[in-house]
Amino acid sequence: MPSNIRYARTAENHGFEYALTQIRFTASYGAANQHESVTFSQALLHHTERIKVIAAILPGPWNPAVAAKQIASIDNYTNGRIAVNIVSGWFKGEFTALGEWWLEHAERYRRSNEFIRCLKGIWTAGDEGFTFGGDFYRFRNYQLAPKPLQKPHPEIFQGGNSDDARNNGAEVSDWYFMNGNDLDGFRDQVEDVKARARKVGREQEVRFAVNGFVIVRDSEEEAIQVLQEIQGKADKEAVSAFHDAVQQAGASTSNKTGMWANSKFKDLVQYNDGFKTKLIGTKEQIADRILLLKSLGVNLILTAFLHYDEEIERFGKEVLPLVRQLESEGRGKVAEEEIQRTGAVYGH
Numbered sequence: 001m002p003s004n005i006r007y008a009r010t011a012e013n014h015g016f017e018y019a020l021t022q023i024r025f026t027a028s029y030g031a032a033n034q035h036e037s038v039t040f041s042q043a044l045l046h047h048t049e050r051i052k053v054i055a056a057i058l059p060g061p062w063n064p065a066v067a068a069k070q071i072a073s074i075d076n077y078t079n080g081r082i083a084v085n086i087v088s089g090w091f092k093g094e095f096t097a098l099g100e101w102w103l104e105h106a107e108r109y110r111r112s113n114e115f116i117r118c119l120k121g122i123w124t125a126g127d128e129g130f131t132f133g134g135d136f137y138r139f140r141n142y143q144l145a146p147k148p149l150q151k152p153h154p155e156i157f158q159g160g161n162s163d164d165a166r167n168n169g170a171e172v173s174d175w176y177f178m179n180g181n182d183l184d185g186f187r188d189q190v191e192d193v194k195a196r197a198r199k200v201g202r203e204q205e206v207r208f209a210v211n212g213f214v215i216v217r218d219s220e221e222e223a224i225q226v227l228q229e230i231q232g233k234a235d236k237e238a239v240s241a242f243h244d245a246v247q248q249a250g251a252s253t254s255n256k257t258g259m260w261a262n263s264k265f266k267d268l269v270q271y272n273d274g275f276k277t278k279l280i281g282t283k284e285q286i287a288d289r290i291l292l293l294k295s296l297g298v299n300l301i302l303t304a305f306l307h308y309d310e311e312i313e314r315f316g317k318e319v320l321p322l323v324r325q326l327e328s329e330g331r332g333k334v335a336e337e338e339i340q341r342t343g344a345v346y347g348h
């Protein structure tokens with residue numbers, strides 16, 4: 001905990017706006033040793049002043065009444081700095097270990113869709129309270145008090161790549177969270193989710209976030225060497241076990257395009273395919289790639305680092321000011337220009 005508090009403080013002092021926590025109740029691949037995400041988020045918020053923390057919430061173990069109440073309370077303690085990431089679950093062993101029903105992929109996302117509608121309904125209900133009759137959740141004139149401070153409600157993130165995840169992103173979420181990908185993968189998802197959102201009148205309401213692993217070094221060769229070292233020193237057994245688990249999850253989606261459907265061993269050394277985002281190189285190269293992502297419609301980048309203490313600071317001191325400067329010069333607006341400048345790097 002002390003080191004995570006230090007990272008969060010360093011991040012907010014260097015211009016980062018959000019931090020994400022994750023939820024894992026149990027895992028078969030060496031990642032089970034994690035604190036619970038809502039309490040962990042609250043602990044980080046308690047020790048910081050500006051950064052927003054996004055708490056992962058897993059429908060199944062959580063019910064929307066509990067989640068809405070917890071998050072509303074935290075929103076009050078922290079002056080509006082909590083957000084949620086509604087994850088739909090992909091690890092069967094985790095659900096069966098908890099005695100939870102293991103629903104098939106589309107059903108898990110249908111449950112998440114209801115879960116998100118319940119959160120929003122509970123958080124924003126008027127004097128008559130919240131009433132809902134769904135297949136998974138039911139409420140009758142439920143009146144939450146106190147309500148969250150953030151209006152209309154704390155931001156709701158939701159991730160994935162499948163058809164089901166895209167629909168939930170478009171229909172009910174504030175943010176659609178993407179794994180690392182290549183240029184076609186990013187363009188496809190942003191355009192597709194926007195088109196789905198347009199159909200339900202929400203095109204302006206959905207924003208896009210992407211995961212990326214950052215390695216800033218003085219030269220590109222040096223950065224790539226660090227990447228190869230990370231991949232070379234990976235715990236082969238743990239990554240292979242994760243690979244097997246997520247391939248099963250990806251293949252079980254209706255359109256077979258689950259998030260990890262095309263991930264290779266070396267991609268999965270960083271769970272959320274963060275190397276594919278290629279924020280690896282000199283500060284200038286990374287700034288260019290960030291502007292490319294921005295021009296495609298990406299509004300937020302979730303970063304991960306090898307040495308958090310030094311590298312959050314380096315990113316904040318070297319890359320962020322460069323991005324801001326280039327933005328003020330008009331960069332990051334025209335996708336075709338940005339693709340010409342740097343797009344080739346995402347092609348292979």
Ligand SMILES: Cc1cc2nc3c(=O)[nH]c(=O)nc-3n(C[C@H](O)[C@H](O)[C@H](O)COP(=O)(O)O)c2cc1C
Pocket residue numbers: 021022023024056058085086087088089090159160161162163164165177178179211249250253257258259260272302
């Ligand atoms: C940035 C990000 C963070 C995630 N965090 C978690 C998490 O903490 N716990 C979890 O079980 N799943 C997490 N997921 C997984 C998603 O909920 C979902 O299961 C996964 O993206 C597969 O989706 P798909 O089958 O729709 O492609 C995360 C996904 C993304 C993109």
